[in-house]
Amino acid sequence: MQYAQQLRYHARQRRTRPGPAGRPARANPTTDAEIRAWARGEGLAISSGGRIPVEIRAAYRHAHT
Numbered sequence: 001m002q003y004a005q006q007l008r009y010h011a012r013q014r015r016t017r018p019g020p021a022g023r024p025a026r027a028n029p030t031t032d033a034e035i036r037a038w039a040r041g042e043g044l045a046i047s048s049g050g051r052i053p054v055e056i057r058a059a060y061r062h063a064h065t
Contacts, residue, residue: 035060 032052039046039056042063046056 030060030064038063 035052035057036046036048038060039052042059044056044059046052
């Protein structure tokens with residue numbers, strides 16, 4: 001009987017606890033396409049897909065602040 005009560009308690013806890021809201025919105029939502037276009041215009045080597053290197057993001061941020 002105690003095991004069944006524990007299961008009900010934990011099931012209630014899962015239902016009522018708010019989960020993470022997801023990723024917070026960025027303050028300045030710059031799209032990857034904008035960063036890639038800027039990098040190409042600056043003569044930087046960047047791929048057409050995948051993750052943008054941190055160095056390029058930092059350079060973009062420095063150029064636009």
